[in-house]
Amino acid sequence: xxxxxxxxxxxxxxxxxxxxxxxxPNTDSSQIKLLVTDRITALNDYYSQDTTYDETEDxxxxxxxxxxxxxxxxxxxxxxxxxxxxxxxxxxxxxxCKRTSYGIIKGNAEIxxxxxxxxGKWRDxxxxxxxxxxxxxxxxxxxxxxx
Numbered sequence: 001x002x003x004x005x006x007x008x009x010x011x012x013x014x015x016x017x018x019x020x021x022x023x024x025p026n027t028d029s030s031q032i033k034l035l036v037t038d039r040i041t042a043l044n045d046y047y048s049q050d051t052t053y054d055e056t057e058d059x060x061x062x063x064x065x066x067x068x069x070x071x072x073x074x075x076x077x078x079x080x081x082x083x084x085x086x087x088x089x090x091x092x093x094x095x096x097c098k099r100t101s102y103g104i105i106k107g108n109a110e111i112x113x114x115x116x117x118x119x120g121k122w123r124d125x126x127x128x129x130x131x132x133x134x135x136x137x138x139x140x141x142x143x144x145x146x147x
Contacts, residue, residue, distance in 0.1 A: 028105050029094040031139050036092045039063050044087045046076055065140045085117030103134040
């Protein structure tokens, strides 16, 4: 009888732990990683001429705000007709992420790129400081600066 009780208790414990892992909400780190990855993709598609300015602007407005958005839109206009290196693959790793009591998320992210341009294929890895703002559950990037 005690063995049956222990087995049932273990099964229930495993079920609750599994449910907690599967049903857990996205963390700030995973949200930031997704935002940065989507930003890289949107800008790369624009500079590769796979999307238009208006399409890319709509995407960026969902991901960014304030100075970062204005800066990206200005750079898109300035470099729309240039032949710049394209990103073949990128990997974003959030190294640190902290939320303040005011809904500001800040931290560091490492971005590894594989680029292709006029001089062939090359790799780059940079660390960035980011800030994001959480308004009513909607997180948007407000800053992304190379350290």
